[in-house]
Amino acid sequence: MTLPPATTAKASDTRSAKARRARAPSRTELAVPNRIEEVERVSDLLDEFGAKHGLAKDDLTDMQVALDEAFANIVNSAYSDGDPHEIHICLAVGRGTLRAVIEDDGMPFDPLAVAAPDLSLPLHERPVGGLGIHFIKSLMSDVKYKRIGDRNRLTLTKLLSE
Amino acid sequence: MARLDLHEESVDGVAILGVRGRVDTTTAPQFGARLTEIFQDGSRGLVLDLHELEYISSAGFRELLLAARRADKVARRLILCSIPGKVQQIFDIGGFVDLFSIAASRDEALNAAR
Secondary structure: OOOOHHHHHHHHHHHHHHHHHOOOOOOEEEEEEHHHHHHHHHHHHHHHHHHHHOOOHHHHHHHHHHHHHHHHHHHHHHHOOOOOOEEEEEOOOOOOOOEEEEEEEEOOOHHHOOOOOOOOHHHHHOOOOOOOHHHHHOOOOOEEEEOOOOEEEEEEEEEEEO | OOOEEEEEEEEOOOEEEEEEEEEEEOOOOHHHHHHHHHHOOOEEEEEOOOOOOOEEEEHHHHHHHHHHHHHHHHHOOEEOOOOOOHHHHHHHHHHOOOOOOEOOOOHHHHHHOO
């Protein structure tokens, strides 16, 4: 491990948090296998990225939940061949937004086409599934889906609070 | 730090499960298994103390729904308490507020569960 010269460390101490954030790379990427436990790595990546950019905890929580839902949907429903696949995640921050782009090569699936769940049903009639997409749509400021060739691309955008 | 930490205690025969961290796709099975275990013991009611819950995704709500149904079936009280603001928002979005018994504080929950 190489330590920065003392003068550099001192200079960076006087920089504002804003300047430090501006120096952090504005995007990061990760490719993980389509296994449910890999969602932890996605979640850790978002934690690190959010900390580097000084993002508000509530904004990060909304994105954590949305990513959890999106990733679980892909792992549980996108593939029927039993073969290993790779899910690609890109996080980006800029212009007051946090964005996550999730790409998979599974079956075409447009989450925006899924009907909203009936939230008025009583306890014993409530389906135990089908809420994930509702959470994604509600927690994000914008959700876009595109089928590109043999890939699904889901773009989740969260407008950052001040 | 573990993603999910479950801490159990008993007060006057009421089981209290403290839920700290994240109940998501990977930790929900652990959460559900513990709820099932607790319902198998002899406690009268169960209080879920959520004040250290960071967030819960639909995988976690699935376990909560199943637990609430189980509680109903065996006539046991299941009370959720001390839900943080951010988590409350997720409960609202999911339409869960009327589905569960929710108390503002742990004391209030304990009184209701006895």
